[in-house]
Amino acid sequence: MNDPTPLKIYFVAGERSGDLHGGNLIRALKSRFTEVHCRGFGGDYMRDAGMEVVVHYREMAFMGFAEVLANLSTISKKIKLCKKDILSYKPDAVVLIDYAGFNLRIAKFAKQNGIKVFWYISPKVWAWNQNRAIKLKANIDRMFVILPFEKEFFKKFNWTVDYVGNPVLDAVKMHQADQEFLTRNKIGSNKPLVALLPGSRKQELNMIIPLMAEVAKQNPSCQFAVATVDNLSTEFYGDLRSLPNVSFISGATYDLLHHAQAAIVTSGTATLETALFNVPQVVVYRTSAVSYLIAKNLIRVPYISLVNLIADREVVKEMIQQKANSKDVSAELNLILNDNQYREKMMQRYKEIRNVLDTGSASENTAELMLRYLQSTN
Known part of the structure; x- marks a missing residue:
């Protein structure tokens, strides 16, 4: 022009x-x-x-x-x-x-x-x-x-x-990893690092944080890091604040994903970002009873995560409402951390998604x- x-x-x-x-x-x-x-x-x-x-x-x-x-x-x-x-x-x-x-x-x-x-x-x-x-x-x-x-x-x-x-792939490609990230945030390498991505909206946090706190309590052998957003005080992260195996990362979600071995992610763009960083994940979603009932009658697709929608099949587990409980999420977390065959299958599906988007x-x-x-x- x-x-x-x-x-x-x-x-x-x-x-x-x-x-x-x-x-x-x-x-x-x-x-x-x-x-x-x-x-x-x-x-x-x-x-x-x-x-x-x-x-x-x-x-x-x-x-x-x-x-x-x-x-x-x-x-x-x-x-x-x-x-x-x-x-x-x-x-x-x-x-x-x-x-x-x-x-x-x-x-x-x-x-x-x-x-x-x-x-x-x-x-x-x-x-x-x-x-x-x-x-x-x-x-x-x-x-x-x-x-x-x-x-x-x-x-x-x-x-x-x-x-x-897809601009998410653009953003991931452009990211330059901070090699001092773990040291700067006092995250050791003796335990697997699990990224917690609860979303950026207050309503999401109110629904998801209690679940993530329960999972962190039930898995003391893991270290968890919460991707926080700058505009929200730590008060919104509730019970997670008092747990010894939980740290908080502000403004560095991509660095967290770069170093994480697994992730628990609220549905949304973050599920695709996590996949493009090749991090095994479990997707969790909770909303109010009213919103869920309305959505259940309106939604016309079989999945809520972009990862599964793009692949047109289940690549990652989606745990919604009552299924988003600490017992089932912990069980899935154990699989994506410790079952090599399960992890590799997910990684292969991630590769296919990247090829489609690129x-x-x-x-x-x-x-x-x-x-x-x-x-x-x-």
Whole structure:
């Protein structure tokens, strides 16, 4: 794109993973076009990449149907603020990153106001609300998907989308391991290190931390390290704080995974990150009874973890609600730590997943396509 006129892009990311991938996308855009001005809703990664952050995603990170309902007033105010700010900013394009409920409203609004709408990282409509794809198609100019099966899914709606590769793999490839990590965090090498990835939302922590604490108590022969998030105090980690075989790692999840022998992971992007670091894992998930009942009736896919969804078979065990108990999780942890054949089978499946996802840099591919589409309409 050779036009020297500055390009203005408004981003909306409502979660940590969206912030990470948004930051990488902004850097890729800036490397191709010198005058890119970015503003929007996001977080620290996007700010570091050069975006002016209007609202931090921490103010909007609600999980589950019940939790969203309880915070509708806050969400509504943020939507109004976002719409007003977009009109004031007058961007050349709006780039929406995942965060379906919020961003669908912004997509419709931007489209009605003649603003180009790009969506990076499709909402998981294939999982629980497939007809929502029709709404997406009506309000989005281009969709950039990061899971191979999504391209085929959207074909059912006569919609051609761009598969750009997976930004999680990009982030893992770019990571440079801290070789002093274990020493700096006073983690010895005499016991197997188990990474605990409970998620970044308060609602997730309230449900998962008690389970992880019980597992740590039942496995004194292991050392556990919790991947914490900067914006939450250690109070949210409850019983884990008092256990002698548990340490806390802030802002270094990838270094933790690089050194871990196993992991207990809450479903989400972290399951894929763990797989790409070749760490055997067990996936656990708990939510409120109301959210679970609603989800159980709506979800249309057989798995909750990205690892199993991409492989289209069970690669890692998923323990949900009542099945997410300390006895069963400890039993699975023992398998992935000590059964070499079991571990190797999981590692082989991980390798297959990596090969499927490895199509070059998702951020670079997306930036190239976005600039091309903008150029073709100018």
